[in-house]
Amino acid sequence: MTKSRATMTQVARLAGVSIKSVSRVINREAHISPRLRERVEAAIAELNYTPDTAARSLAGARAFVVGVLFDNPSPNYTMNIVGGAHEACSAQGYHLRIDNLDSTEQDRALADQLEAVLSHGRCDGFVLTPPLTDIPLVLDTLERHDVRFVRIAPVLAPGRTPTVQIDDFAAAGAVAQCLWGMGHRHFGFVGGPPSHGAAGTRRAGFFSRLKALGLEAMPSEASGDFSFDGGIAAGFALLRTATPPTAIFAANDDMAAGVMVAAAQCGLAVPRDLSVFGFDDSWVALSVWPYLSTVHQPIRAMASAAVSLLLDHPREALALEPVTLDWTLIERGSHGPVRPER
Amino acid sequence: MTKSRATMTQVARLAGVSIKSVSRVINREAHISPRLRERVEAAIAELNYTPDTAARSLAGARAFVVGVLFDNPSPNYTMNIVGGAHEACSAQGYHLRIDNLDSTEQDRALADQLEAVLSHGRCDGFVLTPPLTDIPLVLDTLERHDVRFVRIAPVLAPGRTPTVQIDDFAAAGAVAQCLWGMGHRHFGFVGGPPSHGAAGTRRAGFFSRLKALGLEAMPSEASGDFSFDGGIAAGFALLRTATPPTAIFAANDDMAAGVMVAAAQCGLAVPRDLSVFGFDDSWVALSVWPYLSTVHQPIRAMASAAVSLLLDHPREALALEPVTLDWTLIERGSHGPVRPER
DNA sequence: TTGTAGGCGTTATCAA
DNA sequence: TTGATAACGCCTACAA
Numbered sequence: 104m105t106k107s108r109a110t111m112t113q114v115a116r117l118a119g120v121s122i123k124s125v126s127r128v129i130n131r132e133a134h135i136s137p138r139l140r141e142r143v144e145a146a147i148a149e150l151n152y153t154p155d156t157a158a159r160s161l162a163g164a165r166a167f168v169v170g171v172l173f174d175n176p177s178p179n180y181t182m183n184i185v186g187g188a189h190e191a192c193s194a195q196g197y198h199l200r201i202d203n204l205d206s207t208e209q210d211r212a213l214a215d216q217l218e219a220v221l222s223h224g225r226c227d228g229f230v231l232t233p234p235l236t237d238i239p240l241v242l243d244t245l246e247r248h249d250v251r252f253v254r255i256a257p258v259l260a261p262g263r264t265p266t267v268q269i270d271d272f273a274a275a276g277a278v279a280q281c282l283w284g285m286g287h288r289h290f291g292f293v294g295g296p297p298s299h300g301a302a303g304t305r306r307a308g309f310f311s312r313l314k315a316l317g318l319e320a321m322p323s324e325a326s327g328d329f330s331f332d333g334g335i336a337a338g339f340a341l342l343r344t345a346t347p348p349t350a351i352f353a354a355n356d357d358m359a360a361g362v363m364v365a366a367a368q369c370g371l372a373v374p375r376d377l378s379v380f381g382f383d384d385s386w387v388a389l390s391v392w393p394y395l396s397t398v399h400q401p402i403r404a405m406a407s408a409a410v411s412l413l414l415d416h417p418r419e420a421l422a423l424e425p426v427t428l429d430w431t432l433i434e435r436g437s438h439g440p441v442r443p444e445r
Numbered sequence: 446m447t448k449s450r451a452t453m454t455q456v457a458r459l460a461g462v463s464i465k466s467v468s469r470v471i472n473r474e475a476h477i478s479p480r481l482r483e484r485v486e487a488a489i490a491e492l493n494y495t496p497d498t499a500a501r502s503l504a505g506a507r508a509f510v511v512g513v514l515f516d517n518p519s520p521n522y523t524m525n526i527v528g529g530a531h532e533a534c535s536a537q538g539y540h541l542r543i544d545n546l547d548s549t550e551q552d553r554a555l556a557d558q559l560e561a562v563l564s565h566g567r568c569d570g571f572v573l574t575p576p577l578t579d580i581p582l583v584l585d586t587l588e589r590h591d592v593r594f595v596r597i598a599p600v601l602a603p604g605r606t607p608t609v610q611i612d613d614f615a616a617a618g619a620v621a622q623c624l625w626g627m628g629h630r631h632f633g634f635v636g637g638p639p640s641h642g643a644a645g646t647r648r649a650g651f652f653s654r655l656k657a658l659g660l661e662a663m664p665s666e667a668s669g670d671f672s673f674d675g676g677i678a679a680g681f682a683l684l685r686t687a688t689p690p691t692a693i694f695a696a697n698d699d700m701a702a703g704v705m706v707a708a709a710q711c712g713l714a715v716p717r718d719l720s721v722f723g724f725d726d727s728w729v730a731l732s733v734w735p736y737l738s739t740v741h742q743p744i745r746a747m748a749s750a751a752v753s754l755l756l757d758h759p760r761e762a763l764a765l766e767p768v769t770l771d772w773t774l775i776e777r778g779s780h781g782p783v784r785p786e787r
Numbered sequence: 788t789t790g791t792a793g794g795c796g797t798t799a800t801c802a803a
Numbered sequence: 804t805t806g807a808t809a810a811c812g813c814c815t816a817c818a819a
Contacts, residue, residue: 108567110811110812110813111812111813112812112813120789120790121789121790121791122790122791122812122813123789123790123791123814124788124789124790126813126814127788127789129813130814134788134789135788135789136788136789139788139789151564153564153565153566154812154813155503155811155812155813156499156566157498157499157500157502157503157508157811157812157813158499158503158795158811158812158813158814159812159813159814160499160795160813161497161499161500161503161794161795161796161797161811161812161813161814162794162795162812162813162814162815163795163813163814163815164814164815166499168540177728178520178521178524178525178728179520179521179524179728181524182520182521182523182524182527183520185524185527185543186543186545189543193542193565196566198510198540198542199540199541200535200540201527201528201531203528222493222495223495223535224495224498224538225450331731331732335734357732360732364733364734367709367734368734386519386520386521386728386729387728387729387732389673390673390699390702390729390732390733391706391732391733392677392706392709392710452795452796452797453796453797454796462805462806463805463806463807464796464797464806464807465798465799465805465806465807466804466805466806468797468798468799469804469805471797472798476804476805477804477805478804478805481804481805496796496797497795497796497797499795499796499797500795500796500797500798500811501796501797501798502797502811503795503796503797503798503811503812503813504796504797504798504799504810504811505797505798505799505811506798506799
């Protein structure tokens with residue numbers, strides 16, 4: 104039952120062609136007659152042939168390995184990235200490597216971590232996720248080593264490298280629009296740490312739309328650090344004031360969940376007394392009650408796209424034009440119309 | 446700066462030995478004189494040599510790939526499994542494959558999924574996670590294909606295959622003990638679906654200890670399905686009764702978080718009016734307020750151990766004696782002493 | 788458009 | 804205890 108896998112030689116024999124021709128078909132090289140290709144493909148199908156990755160990487164230039172570099176505390180986010188990247192890899196017979204860096208380290212230590220990763224084994228390219236995407240040292244080191252990489256949702260120097268992203272600015276604007284449409288006029292915003300640049304973009308999109316809508320008093324602000332704890336603290340800071348906002352937009356879901364906790368502690372019911380909006384549509388959005396209204400970010404798809412970018416383009420032809428995927432406004436239970444003033 | 450990696454031949458030349466001897470040292474084979482080994486190791490260190498995985502797998506019997514098979518909806522759980530497994534793999538120069546099966550499929554479809562996974566590429570072994578660990582069809586298929594695998598926290602036929610686990614029974618007993626010690630006498634238990642056998646073990650451990658402690662009225666029960674939603678529903682079922690429990694133990698954290706929501710809806714404050722205990726110490730435990738008291742399960746370590754089991758033992762020497770790791774009772778904010786009867 | 792020869796870096800076989 | 808030498812399955816040159 105354990106029949107050994109077919110080899111290229113066997114395929115060639117069955118198709119009555121040379122092994123090199125089979126190789127050409129497999130690698131979609133040019134200059135092959137349709138007739139030959141057809142016969143080879145038939146043989147491949149009949150033998151259920153799959154090229155041997157080890158042999159290919161030994162003989163050729165490719166390692167058939169793609170790496171994901173991450174430093175994101177949220178397992179939800181990372182799992183989606185890994186899942187999406189892995190899917191794209193495995194569809195093309197590539198392996199996925201994942202390496203967790205610690206960007207809070209000193210520059211020197213971070214550089215060492217990177218060197219270790221790079222010397223660990225051959226790799227055809229890397230996918231970078233925030234906040235690594237915005238650390239100059241990381242980009243510099245990778246470029247110096249002449250390694251290909253694609254960044255996901257970077258903020259720093261967007262045009263510098265191949266990129267996959269969503270339009271954070273527009274999405275945050277849509278949140279503002281939605282809340283405004285429900286009558287809210289007093290807003291709060293919970294931002295992220297400087298290292299997560301996307302928080303800044305979301306803030307800008309939110310504020311900009313509100314201003315365009317005619318809002319005069321800009322939102323009160325508090326800074327979380329993209330964490331649940333930070334969200335609770337920020338929520339208190341925003342809510343325990345003379346004129347608390349009726350709607351709070353947090354730059355990610357974890358912080359939004361924290362804001363909901365703060366609201367409950369303050370005796371405020373969500374969404375009756377306070378509307379809350381998050382960003383990411385991560386796992387936590389469905390682990391709070393009411394379910395969190397948020398912006399869905401297609402993280403898996405973004406990671407897949409990043410890998411495809413890496414694999415589908417020859418070494419020097421990586422488009423620098425960012426690939427921009429669609430976000431979706433997810434209106435669940437944590438927001439609603441503003442209550443009439445008492 | 447991009448100096449190409451050293452090869453075995455170069456090491457051999459530098460050490461003044463044959464390439465085969467280097468190979469022997471690398472693979473820790475027997476019958477090598479200390480002197481030779483020493484020289485080879487010096488050369489390896491000097492050249493900073495790392496064996497080429499592709500070449501090794503082409504020439505040898507190993508593929509240098511380990512697979513993780515999962516079907517667990519919780520990204521936290523899966524991420525920890527993947528992280529731990531990956532760590533162990535990469536320490537030994539192995540790649541990690543991850544494959545998501547859908548065990549809700551019909552037998553036939555599930556078998557097809559497995560066949561697809563198995564024919565996808567060579568693999569030196571698999572790590573199975575619940576609930577796949579307890580599906581006879583999966584075990585049978587894997588064994589029929591003569592594939593090595595280790596199960597994590599299986600319930601079905603524990604001695605049948607190499608296994609890594611914790612003592613769910615004892616851990617659940619500790620929860621009972623803790624709650625009992627705080628004066629609770631009216632308990633509720635939220636169980637899981639039959640497919641997740643561990644829920645049954647936890648139930649048994651909880652009930653058994655309570656009985657040993659002298660409790661007469663066994664806990665009221667409700668079944669969630671290991672989900673947040675299920676936990677909310679189960680919480681309502683348990684709480685909206687004439688004599689609601691003062692403490693509820695849920696078989697996992699997601700359900701416990703749901704119970705907390707139900708409690709809040711019922712006007713019960715946690716832990717003042719109701720104590721809640723979860724199991725797993727997953728991400729959600731720190732995304733609710735108060736933080737969830739729970740049992741810490743060393744998931745990463747379990748996955749690492751599973752991979753080590755696979756890699757450190759020759760084909761037929763996989764110990765059947767289960768490897769049992771330690772759990773920890775994590776007492777956070779969701780439980781406390783029972784309130785005196787009103 | 789197709790085919791031939793050689794080699795990638797390692798392990799396996801067999802001999803010394 | 805060591806060392807030649809032949810695979811492993813494929814790709815890169817080059818030739819036809």
